Amino acid sequence: MATQTDDSQIIEIDVRTDEMLVNMGPQHPSTHGVLRLVLRTDGEIVSEVTPHIGYLHRCAEKIGENLTPRQWVPYTDRMDYLAGMNMNLGWALVVEKLLDYDLPEKARHLRVIIAELGRIASHLVGMGTFGLDLGSFSPFLYAFREREKILDLFEEVCGARLTYSYLTVGGATSDLPGGWLQKCEAFLEQFEPVIAEYHALLTTNSIFVKRTAGIGTMSPELAIAYGCSGPVLRGSGIDQDLRRDGEERYTEMYDGYAFEVIVEKDGHYPRDHDYPAVPREAELGDSWHRFYVRMLEVMQAIDLIRQGIDRYSTSSGSWGEPIKLNQRLPAGEAYLETEAPRGQMGFYLVSDGSAIPWRVRARSSCFCNLSVAEVLCRNILIADIPAIVGSLDVVMGEIDR
Amino acid sequence: MSGPSFLDGLKAKFGDQVTGSNLEAIDPWIEVSPAVIVEVCRYLKEEPGAAFDYLNCVTAVDYFEPDEKKAAKTKWEPHLEVVYHLWSVQHKHSLVVKVMLPRWQDDVEGQLPEVSSVVEVWPAADWHEREVYDLCGVRFLKHPNLRRILCPEDWVGHPLRKDYEMPLEYQGIRGR
Numbered sequence: 001m002a003t004q005t006d007d008s009q010i011i012e013i014d015v016r017t018d019e020m021l022v023n024m025g026p027q028h029p030s031t032h033g034v035l036r037l038v039l040r041t042d043g044e045i046v047s048e049v050t051p052h053i054g055y056l057h058r059c060a061e062k063i064g065e066n067l068t069p070r071q072w073v074p075y076t077d078r079m080d081y082l083a084g085m086n087m088n089l090g091w092a093l094v095v096e097k098l099l100d101y102d103l104p105e106k107a108r109h110l111r112v113i114i115a116e117l118g119r120i121a122s123h124l125v126g127m128g129t130f131g132l133d134l135g136s137f138s139p140f141l142y143a144f145r146e147r148e149k150i151l152d153l154f155e156e157v158c159g160a161r162l163t164y165s166y167l168t169v170g171g172a173t174s175d176l177p178g179g180w181l182q183k184c185e186a187f188l189e190q191f192e193p194v195i196a197e198y199h200a201l202l203t204t205n206s207i208f209v210k211r212t213a214g215i216g217t218m219s220p221e222l223a224i225a226y227g228c229s230g231p232v233l234r235g236s237g238i239d240q241d242l243r244r245d246g247e248e249r250y251t252e253m254y255d256g257y258a259f260e261v262i263v264e265k266d267g268h269y270p271r272d273h274d275y276p277a278v279p280r281e282a283e284l285g286d287s288w289h290r291f292y293v294r295m296l297e298v299m300q301a302i303d304l305i306r307q308g309i310d311r312y313s314t315s316s317g318s319w320g321e322p323i324k325l326n327q328r329l330p331a332g333e334a335y336l337e338t339e340a341p342r343g344q345m346g347f348y349l350v351s352d353g354s355a356i357p358w359r360v361r362a363r364s365s366c367f368c369n370l371s372v373a374e375v376l377c378r379n380i381l382i383a384d385i386p387a388i389v390g391s392l393d394v395v396m397g398e399i400d401r
Numbered sequence: 402m403s404g405p406s407f408l409d410g411l412k413a414k415f416g417d418q419v420t421g422s423n424l425e426a427i428d429p430w431i432e433v434s435p436a437v438i439v440e441v442c443r444y445l446k447e448e449p450g451a452a453f454d455y456l457n458c459v460t461a462v463d464y465f466e467p468d469e470k471k472a473a474k475t476k477w478e479p480h481l482e483v484v485y486h487l488w489s490v491q492h493k494h495s496l497v498v499k500v501m502l503p504r505w506q507d508d509v510e511g512q513l514p515e516v517s518s519v520v521e522v523w524p525a526a527d528w529h530e531r532e533v534y535d536l537c538g539v540r541f542l543k544h545p546n547l548r549r550i551l552c553p554e555d556w557v558g559h560p561l562r563k564d565y566e567m568p569l570e571y572q573g574i575r576g577r
Binding site for chain 2: 054059061224225227332334
């Protein structure tokens with residue numbers, strides 16, 4: 001029997017596609033670890049995305065209720081394992097806040113050097129894997145080439161390449177080794193011109209711009225409502241950086257350091273260096289801008305480390321020996337957020353007056369940054385999901401804790 | 402604006418629903434009655450001088466000592482605290498709001514305590530409240546999607562409760 005091809009109703013039934021639920025992850029290469037996204041799709045169009053997390057949950061907070069604050073430092077390394085130093089710093093500061101302990105000046109400069117090196121290492125991975133998500137393999141290798149050198153510097157400082165536990169309550173576990181500052185300076189000298197390569201490979205690459213500009217645009221109101229922080233918040237044009245705006249206990253580390261918050265203000269980014277121009281297609285708050293903020297922060301971190309090296313080598317006094325915490329903690333509670341590479345990492349410590357904390361809470365920046373993905377990934381193409389999730393730069397170890 | 406002025410403003414509007422405060426603490430906190438938590442949060446967000454438009458964190462602390470000998474020495478009655486850490490992007494100031502809940506609703510063990518969800522004030526509370534429900538066992542009323550978030554859906558118990566016992570077995574995997 002011949003079918004009546006001119007009947008519009010039959011054609012309609014024939015080409016209509018059904019809605020389908022597709023699992024993306026938990027082992028998908030572009031979900032940055034073990035993130036599972038359940039997509040409701042109609043053909044190539046995604047109408048709804050539901051993130052499922054918890055595959056890396058280790059209940060670090062429960063463990064924290066059974067250890068002294070110094071014993072818990074290694075567990076913070078394993079949260080954001082790409083920026084272990086910055087996690088250590090956040091926890092050390094909140095314990096110092098509870099103890100009301102003031103750090104010697106030299107220790108503060110040491111922390112600035114280490115934390116900003118950690119920021120560069122972390123942003124390099126963020127940049128490399130973002131390229132990987134979008135199908136460009138080479139930037140990943142370029143990023144890891146330089147990151148290795150930072151890990152070598154860290155290894156010399158504390159013996160570890162990933163889980164450092166170096167910055168701790170009271171300062172750091174040891175002073176910087178002799179000759180380390182010269183090596184660090186030599187690295188910066190070599191690294192600074194390399195950044196132009198990254199800009200050529202990704203930032204200004206026309207394929208990259210087409211894949212990211214105008215994709216996943218987040219309004220400033222949305223970013224604030226969902227508690228986004230770090231480059232995700234600043235990529236939407238909100239002028240907030242805890243290194244300048246945070247609590248005094250944290251901002252005093254950066255006292256006297258010259259730096260501008262990387263954010264688009266009055267229609268332009270800071271002009272302290274020669275940055276590539278913003279492409280015409282990009283709009284504020286899209287995936288491209290989040291990436292751009294990260295790249296500019298790498299340059300800013302170099303400046304901060306150089307200033308830190310100057311101050312560290314001219315200041316006298318102790319480098320900050322760790323406090324012996326075999327005494328009881330004072331009863332009370334303290335909460336402090338720091339500007340980690342991926343956003344505002346907060347720790348909450350409740351003490352009942354014994355040697356181990358009564359309650360420990362880690363407020364993860366990626367946790368909030370990822371929760372906004374549900375809103376950003378509505379009515380988009382499947383191929384744009386890696387671009388959006390990659391631009392949020394999440395680390396599952398920190399989300400699941 | 403600082404701690405005392407928020408407290409005065411809240412007291413003027415909510416009277417004795419503001420049940421306690423400690424402005425000398427390391428992080429000044431204000432305790433309110435669970436019945437008005439959503440109104441208090443909306444007030445703190447919309448009042449121009451406060452403008453707490455950013456929710457940092459929601460968490461819960463279980464005050465319960467399973468050891469009877471130690472429990473006799475504690476200064477508090479067993480209870481559960483839900484803690485909200487607020488921040489204002491505009492004014493760059495912060496505040497802690499607390500709510501006290503019983504450990505179990507109507508003292509029936511297994512009945513989770515209840516408090517209204519603040520998702521309608523800050524969408525950021527969505528995942529935080531799911532986490533508090535999952536790990537500390539607090540039921541948030543009118544939450545759009547109150548499911549476990551970190552533990553598997555068929556997990557039994559709330560691990561951050563002080564009387565939580567690690568299961569012997571989960572899906573054929575030995576626990577202890």
